[in-house]
Amino acid sequence: MAKGYRPVDRDQPFLLPPDMREWLPGDHPVHLVIAVVEQLDTRAFHAGRRVGGAGAAGYDPDMLLAVLVWAYARGVRSSRRIEELCRTDVAFRVICAGNLPDHCTVSRFRGLFPGVVAGFFAEVLRLCARLGMGQLGVVALDGMKIAASAAKPANRSRERLRQLADEAVAAHAAADAAEDELFGEGRRGDEVPPGMWSPRSRRERIAAALADLEAEREAAEQAGRARAREFRARQAAGQRAGCPPAAAAVELAEEKLARVRAARAAQLGRLEERYAAGHRRRREAGLEDYYLVRQAAAQVEKARARQQQVQDRAGARQAARRGPGPVRNVTDPDSRLMPVRGGGFIQGYNAQNVTSSDGLIIATRLTASTGDTAWFAPMMGAAAGAAALIAAHRPGGPDPGGQAGGGIGLVLADAGYCSKANLTCAGPDRLIAVGKRRDLEKAARDRGDTGTGWGDPAIAAMRERLRTEDGITAYRHRGHIAETPHGHIKHTMGLRQLSVRGTARAAAEWTFAAAVCNLLKAITSGHLTSQALAAVAG
Numbered sequence: 283m284a285k286g287y288r289p290v291d292r293d294q295p296f297l298l299p300p301d302m303r304e305w306l307p308g309d310h311p312v313h314l315v316i317a318v319v320e321q322l323d324t325r326a327f328h329a330g331r332r333v334g335g336a337g338a339a340g341y342d343p344d345m346l347l348a349v350l351v352w353a354y355a356r357g358v359r360s361s362r363r364i365e366e367l368c369r370t371d372v373a374f375r376v377i378c379a380g381n382l383p384d385h386c387t388v389s390r391f392r393g394l395f396p397g398v399v400a401g402f403f404a405e406v407l408r409l410c411a412r413l414g415m416g417q418l419g420v421v422a423l424d425g426m427k428i429a430a431s432a433a434k435p436a437n438r439s440r441e442r443l444r445q446l447a448d449e450a451v452a453a454h455a456a457a458d459a460a461e462d463e464l465f466g467e468g469r470r471g472d473e474v475p476p477g478m479w480s481p482r483s484r485r486e487r488i489a490a491a492l493a494d495l496e497a498e499r500e501a502a503e504q505a506g507r508a509r510a511r512e513f514r515a516r517q518a519a520g521q522r523a524g525c526p527p528a529a530a531a532v533e534l535a536e537e538k539l540a541r542v543r544a545a546r547a548a549q550l551g552r553l554e555e556r557y558a559a560g561h562r563r564r565r566e567a568g569l570e571d572y573y574l575v576r577q578a579a580a581q582v583e584k585a586r587a588r589q590q591q592v593q594d595r596a597g598a599r600q601a602a603r604r605g606p607g608p609v610r611n612v613t614d615p616d617s618r619l620m621p622v623r624g625g626g627f628i629q630g631y632n633a634q635n636v637t638s639s640d641g642l643i644i645a646t647r648l649t650a651s652t653g654d655t656a657w658f659a660p661m662m663g664a665a666a667g668a669a670a671l672i673a674a675h676r677p678g679g680p681d682p683g684g685q686a687g688g689g690i691g692l693v694l695a696d697a698g699y700c701s702k703a704n705l706t707c708a709g710p711d712r713l714i715a716v717g718k719r720r721d722l723e724k725a726a727r728d729r730g731d732t733g734t735g736w737g738d739p740a741i742a743a744m745r746e747r748l749r750t751e752d753g754i755t756a757y758r759h760r761g762h763i764a765e766t767p768h769g770h771i772k773h774t775m776g777l778r779q780l781s782v783r784g785t786a787r788a789a790a791e792w793t794f795a796a797a798v799c800n801l802l803k804a805i806t807s808g809h810l811t812s813q814a815l816a817a818v819a820g
Contacts, residue, residue, distance in 0.1 A: 311805050312352060312373045317815050318801060319348040322405045326398035327391075341383050346391045347402075348377045354798045357776030361385035361392070392782075395790035399797070403646070406797040407668060408675050410642055412818045413809040416672040417640045419691040420756070423661055424637070424764035425654045425698065426772075429630040429779035430617035430788065437609035437619065437629070440499075443492040446612070447485075484612065491610030498608065535585040539578040546572045614783040618650050631780070633792055635767060636665040636693075639759070641803050643767050644668040646796045648789035654698035662709045665690060694760035705740040713757050716745045771799050 327343040352373060353364050365385040367374040410416060438446065510530035546569055553564075569575060611617050611629060619627045634657045636645040645664035649657060669690050693712040695704075700714050747753045771777050777795050780788045804810035 310373070311355075312376055314805055314810055314812065314815065315351050315355070315801070316348055316377060317812065318406075318409065318810070319344050319351065321815065321819055322402070322409065324402075324405075326401050327394065330394040330398065341381055341387055341391075343391070345378060345381060346383060346388065349374065349383070349388070350392065350794070351798055351801065352377055354775060354777070354795055355802055357774075359777070359781045361388040364388050392791075393787075395794055396786045399790045399793045403793050403797040404671065406800050407642070407644060408671060409818070410800055410804050410809070411672040411675040412677065413804060413814055414677060415640055415804060415807070415809050416638050416642050416644060416676065418638055418644075418669050418672065418689070420639045420694065420759055420763065421644065421665060421690050421692070422637050422694040422760050422764035423658065423665075423699065424635060424696065424760075424768070425657070426633045426635065426768045427620040427622050427628060427630050428633050428648075428777070428792065429628050430611075430614050431780050431783050432611045432613035432617050432629050434619065434627065434629045436611050436613040438488075438491065438612055439609050440492070440495045443488055443495065443610065443612075446488050447492055487612050487615055491612055491615035494615055495608055495610050531585040532582070532589050535578070535582040539575070539582050542572075542574045542578045543569060546575055614788075616650055616783070616785040616788070618652055620652055631785075631788060631792075634661050635764070635796070636661055636668070637763050637767050639763055640807070641763070641766055642800055643796045644672065646793055648785070648792040650785060654696075655701050655704065658695065658699045658701075658704040658714075659707050659709075662693065662707075665693075666709070692756065694757060694763065696760065696764075700741065700744075702738045702740050705744055713748060713753060713760075714744060715748065715757065715760075716741055767796075767799055767803075770802070771795055775799065775802075 324344055324347060327347055331340060331343050333340065349364065349368065353359065353367070358364055358367065362385040364374075365383065365388065368378050368382055369375070407416070510533065513530045514534075550569065567573070570579075609619070614629075617629050617631060620630045620632060622628055632649045632651055632654070634647045634649060634654070635643050638644055645661055645668045647657070647661065647664065651657065666689065673689075690710040693710055695712065695714045697715040697717055700716050705712070705714060748757060775795065775798070780791055782788055782791050801810070
């Protein structure tokens with residue numbers, strides 16, 4: 283080991299000489315944060331620590347982790363602000379124990395999060411389970427829009443992105459040639475050392491945004507072609523195929539016209555052979571004048587007119603919308619325009635969270651999807667894994683409100699998750715709203731409307747269940763279970779906007795914030811105390 287680097291002994295506390303521990307009262311939450319970090323398995327953070335080589339002594343990863351936990355709990359995410367507080371704030375100085383990490387150190391350490399924060403979240407969840415938290419009788423799934431580190435005006439349409447990409451290529455052509463001559467081909471001269479995260483340049487972000495838009499357009503076209511193939515397959519199998527898609531209708535009509543033309547041409551050829559053999563010539567319609575050919579040609583024109591009408595309607599809908607249509611953000615191409623309650627949009631992500639009835643976030647995922655429907659099954663899978671972890675570490679046996687074996691008893695979700703697939707997929711019992719809660723309760727009071735025949739049978743059955751007294755009573759718990767952690771993260775922790783860009787890094791920051799939220803819930807609910815932590819450690 284090179285001079286200047288000290289080994290990290292995980293058997294010894296990493297912080298606080300005895301005199302510094304007295305700077306804060308013994309029941310101050312910062313002491314619990316320090317004790318929790320000392321007790322958790324943080325080997326993944328230590329594995330990312332650079333050792334050896336020249337330089338000053340490295341900072342203990344446990345100390346840096348405790349600093350970030352306390353900073354996020356206080357609503358501080360700026361690396362420079364954290365550096366300042368480590369010099370001026372008593373709680374931060376107690377955590378640092380005389381060490382003064384600068385903002386670069388904090389930022390580099392936070393750059394490790396994408397690879398290790400999922401394990402940290404699981405460690406915190408395991409600790410909360412050992413403290414008796416994680417009631418799984420009723421859980422709630424909900425999505426929350428969180429602003430990205432990007433502005434809405436930075437969105438560009440496909441045409442504008444192509445223009446920017448062309449301008450960037452033209453502007454950098456001469457500079458690239460000069461830098462190749464100066465630094466060598468394939469090198470910029472300012473490369474970041476291996477293993478360190480490097481932000482994407484504006485040119486790379488524009489290229490990524492344009493590629494994503496092109497991929498989305500290609501995916502939509504492939505979906506249309508897939509629907510046409512499915513229609514053709516059902517038709518070939520003799521099944522009821524229904525009305526063909528516009529593209530398939532044109533293709534089918536053209537194929538029919540070709541068949542009719544070929545049949546008429548063959549028929550005319552046979553007639554010419556008969557006439558040549560001496561048969562009396564009759565007046566016959568030509569190839570294009572034949573009534574079946576005219577009929578098939580008319581069907582082709584009708585199908586093409588329908589296809590053009592569909593395209594015109596789509597263009598009219600797009601023109602009626604406010605905004606330029608499909609866009610991508612050149613600051614954070616992974617983020618999306620997200621509709622928010624009350625109207626309007628934010629540039630951000632959609633966080634999916636499963637929360638237990640005692641306010642513990644047991645599963646979380648940050649997505650770029652504007653809707654929630656597609657995430658019900660994945661989040662139920664993640665929640666099932668979390669339920670197994672909680673059941674394995676809960677003292678005193680399984681949760682009496684959950685299923686046998688410690689599983690989830692009932693899942694509550696709002697109307698954003700309502701679909702036939704989500705109502706019928708495997709998993710625990712669920713109540714998924716088919717409308718606003720006030721509408722459901724009004725329908726329950728109005729017994730004259732039975733609601734029979736409404737939509738899909740699975741949705742109709744859920745609608746009827748939510749109109750019962752038991753259904754209404756159970757679903758009323760969804761709001762406070764699902765929304766309370768969202769409000770805590772946004773209002774108490776002050777996390778209204780992510781501070782990093784890109785799906786991987788933004789998801790890591792969100793997962794870390796959810797883990798900190800769980801720790802704060804354990805502290806404020808009285809489950810996490812020094813005595814309880816000592817008992818768990820023992």
